[in-house]
Amino acid sequence: MSDIKIDLSYLDEVAGGNAEFIIEMIDIFLQQTPGYVSGLNGAIAEKDWKRIAEIAHKIKPTLTFMGLNDEQVQMANIEHQAREQKAYEEIVAVFDKLNSLFPSIYVALENKKVELAENT
Structure with missing residues (x-):
């Protein structure tokens, strides 16, 4: 469906290879992120600059841990623009694109979990 590139090398390094x-x-990401994404969706719909920035800030490092570097950069841009209270239409467009990727990200991470469990 999409070009989701999950690179767990950073997380693997932090974890010292502990599968x-x-x-x-990954479980924590899968439990927390849908709620954050939903909250961000609501904040964007309400044009609540402060909440947009706060929630984007919470999501950003989790994307880094999961090796979702392109998505992390996009989320950082949302945060920055919200803090500057500018480019609302761009925030909406970037979030819509990211939001459409999250289901594929969740599936890809579930698959990574299976791979890791099989190799332990």
């Missing part, structure tokens, strides 16, 4: 820890971090 159980990596799986746990």
